[in-house]
Amino acid sequence: MIVGIPKEVKEDEYRVAMLPVGVEELTSRGHKVLIQEGAGLGSGLADQLYLDAGAEMISTGAEIFQRADLIVKVKEPMQSEWSLIRAGQTLFTYFHFAADRALTESMIQSGASCLAYETLRDSQGRLPLLTPMSEVAGRMSIQEGAKFLERPQMGRGILLGGVPGVAPAHITILGGGVVGTNAARIAAGFRADVAILDVNLDRLRYLDDVMPPNVNALFSDRHTIRDQLSRADLVIGSVLIPGAKAPYLVRKDDLKLMKPGSVIIDVAIDQGGCVETSRPTTHRQPTYIVDDVVHYCVTNMPGAVGRTSTFALCNVTLPWIVQLAENGVDRCIINSKPLRDSLNIHRGNVTNQAVAQTFGMPYVE
Numbered sequence: 001m002i003v004g005i006p007k008e009v010k011e012d013e014y015r016v017a018m019l020p021v022g023v024e025e026l027t028s029r030g031h032k033v034l035i036q037e038g039a040g041l042g043s044g045l046a047d048q049l050y051l052d053a054g055a056e057m058i059s060t061g062a063e064i065f066q067r068a069d070l071i072v073k074v075k076e077p078m079q080s081e082w083s084l085i086r087a088g089q090t091l092f093t094y095f096h097f098a099a100d101r102a103l104t105e106s107m108i109q110s111g112a113s114c115l116a117y118e119t120l121r122d123s124q125g126r127l128p129l130l131t132p133m134s135e136v137a138g139r140m141s142i143q144e145g146a147k148f149l150e151r152p153q154m155g156r157g158i159l160l161g162g163v164p165g166v167a168p169a170h171i172t173i174l175g176g177g178v179v180g181t182n183a184a185r186i187a188a189g190f191r192a193d194v195a196i197l198d199v200n201l202d203r204l205r206y207l208d209d210v211m212p213p214n215v216n217a218l219f220s221d222r223h224t225i226r227d228q229l230s231r232a233d234l235v236i237g238s239v240l241i242p243g244a245k246a247p248y249l250v251r252k253d254d255l256k257l258m259k260p261g262s263v264i265i266d267v268a269i270d271q272g273g274c275v276e277t278s279r280p281t282t283h284r285q286p287t288y289i290v291d292d293v294v295h296y297c298v299t300n301m302p303g304a305v306g307r308t309s310t311f312a313l314c315n316v317t318l319p320w321i322v323q324l325a326e327n328g329v330d331r332c333i334i335n336s337k338p339l340r341d342s343l344n345i346h347r348g349n350v351t352n353q354a355v356a357q358t359f360g361m362p363y364v365e
Contacts, residue, residue: 001032002068004067004072005033005039005073006064007039008303013300014303015075015303015306016040016042017314020050025318025322034056034058035057036057043306043309044307065086068089070325071089071093073094076094077093077106077107082103087110089112090113091112093116095344097116097243098244099245104350104359104361114345116243117130120338121337130242132309133302133313135182136305136309138181140301141236142236144286144301145160146160146234148265148294149261149263154289154294155262156261158233160187160192170192170193170194171192171193171194172235174220174237176204179238179267180196180238193214194211196216197218198220204217225250226254230257232259232262233262235250235265237267244354246272248273250277270300279295280297281298282299350362
């Protein structure tokens with residue numbers, strides 16, 4: 001099979017979808033790997049490393065899309081790439097379809113098979129291809145929040161840990177999954193006062209057991225959320241419903257409860273955001289202000305730490321890429337439940353129920 005790795009074209013995206021060791025693994029099995037010139041530079045991986053591993057270096061992304069049977073990416077295809085995707089081709093990447101109707105419709109029209117990292121479930125029901133990037137985003141959310149709480153960034157001028165005689169910042173984390181747990185651990189290390197909210201009592205009991213004393217696990221309901229918003233200096237939105245659009249836990253009117261200069265980091269923005277006033281931003285222009293509240297809604301947070309993120313992602317994606325290359329998409333979706341779960345669009349049909357429900361489209365099992 002011909003496997004293509006184009007350079008990511010999303011703004012400020014420095015990750016690459018395959019390491020040189022992945023190229024070596026595939027070529028040793030008789031597959032051909034095409035990689036675009038400069039694709040790995042943002043992660044500190046020179047072209048020569050890929051050439052030494054057996055890749056064929058291609059100058060343009062268009063040629064890779066034209067020649068490859070399987071396209072492996074990090075982020076969803078950008079609009080400039082949509083016309084390059086052809087019927088019968090397989091794409092394996094983060095798609096987050098529920099946040100983008102135009103992308104969904106384009107992939108349906110392309111006739112390609114779209115397998116999404118974020119909906120692949122392993123035998124334990126976990127999301128192994130989403131987890132490492134959620135870990136990165138959760139940890140980054142606190143360091144970005146700390147930066148944008150500084151007064152020159154239009155924040156309140158709050159130091160997360162405070163100093164002797166001055167109270168630390170209060171951080172509210174909405175969602176106790178992988179993002180929220182990692183955010184809470186980093187925030188606790190800063191000695192902030194942390195509340196992490198979730199609707200799953202078993203998860204709350206677990207968090208209460210493993211978190212340090214400055215992290216409180218609270219049941220999430222409208223009253224608790226509103227109370228926390230009134231106290232928070234920093235809010236982390238980390239809600240996930242796999243494949244579906246994130247629910248709004250913070251409504252526009254709720255911002256009036258928040259302190260001027262407080263900060264919201266909406267990590268759920270990839271799935272539409274869990275704050276009603278959130279809209280996608282970029283690393284170059286990461287924030288905007290609504291009702292005196294700073295909003296940070298960068299859709300590819302881990303892309304800023306490309307080297308860490310690339311290695312973390314490729315460590316978990318390679319075995320699935322090998323399966324797709326060895327067996328093809330049709331055999332994989334029959335024989336592999338995880339890959340079947342990752343299939344969101346297949347040759348013109350929406351095969352993920354959450355995506356179909358989000359847009360009112362027909363669902364095909």
